[in-house]
Amino acid sequence: MKTLYLILCLLGASVPLGLFWPWLGQHGLNFPLLIQQVWASPMAAFAWADVGVSALALLAFMAHDNKRHPVRHRGWVIAALFLIGPSLALPLYLLLREPVAPH
16 A cells, blocks of 8 residues: 555645646746636636645544554645645555554
8 A cells, every 4th residue: 555655645746736837937926816816717616625625624534543543744744735735645644654564
């Protein structure tokens, strides 16, 4: 499973960033334009609402699950969640949750 989670982490980071970097290169850190485009159409709003609810669900799951299965370095997951999104944060959390193989 670790290999699968690692592949999903790479996809979860590269696909969203591959779509965002060209926009960022063209517009820079233009937050008003970003917010305007997020809500520009019902489909864009639908997608972003889905991402937002997924992020909240992941935070709730992590808070509950961490009581039974403590995960080291959860801060990286939270950073990934806010910097990229659930597409990276969920597989990263699941990867960090996997037991460490003995040496």
